[in-house]
Amino acid sequence: MQLLAGFLSAREAHIFKTRLEASNIGAFIQGEDFVNMYWPFAMAIGGVRVYVVEADLECAHAVIADCLAGRYRRELEAEFGDLDDTKCPRCGSASxxxxxxxxxxxxxxxxxxxxxxxxxxxxxxxxxxxxxxxxxxx
Ligand SMILES: [Zn+2]
Incomplete structure (x- = not known):
């Protein structure tokens, strides 16, 4: 197993794991219970860690790149429309x-x-x- 990413919350790690699985990449989560019980020490152990097998590492990094580039966000917006992100109540800007x-x-x-x-x-x-x-x- 190769460490792929660490998150401060189990929820984020599970969302990312699900994204990997949707791309046919098996993933394994470690540290979830410790972080849930001792949240202040989450950073000390690298958070909730997501691992993949070494053969999937390159594809998993491609999924991360797609996430950061906004590919999946655009797919969600195309399917569900406005994602109800926070916007300025006066002018509607999302910045x-x-x-x-x-x-x-x-x-x-x-x-x-x-x-x-x-x-x-x-x-x-x-x-x-x-x-x-x-x-x-x-
Ligand atoms: Zn504004």
Whole structure:
């Protein structure tokens, strides 16, 4: 088995594994239980890791290249239409920057200080690159 990719969540690893299997590439996932139980240490062990047999490695890298090039996204849009991605509510642009709110960051820092547990920060404040509009997720 050859290590192909690592993900911070089991969900992402399973989505990628399914994509590989759709291309007739068998894949194996390792580290899922550890990452689910000890998420703060996910990076230390390389996350949830996806392996393929060495004979499929080249084809699997081609799938990664297609993913990064947006091939599968275009196929999904052709089949299902708009994928409901986040867009600027004022101008409709899909180009924006996101960050966590200051309140969320303060709460995460307080949680870490009191319990030693690190929770992931969610980016919920967005600023449109096109019109400068700022909005928050609900
Ligand atoms: Zn905008």
């Amino acid at each position: 924006f920057k996101s960050r966590s709110s200051r309140l969320d960051m303060a709460m995460l820092a307080a949680t870490f200080f009191l319990s030693g547990i690190i929770f992931p920060a969610r980016a919920r404040v967005h600023v449109c690159d096109a019109c400068g509009h700022r909005w928050h997720d609900d």
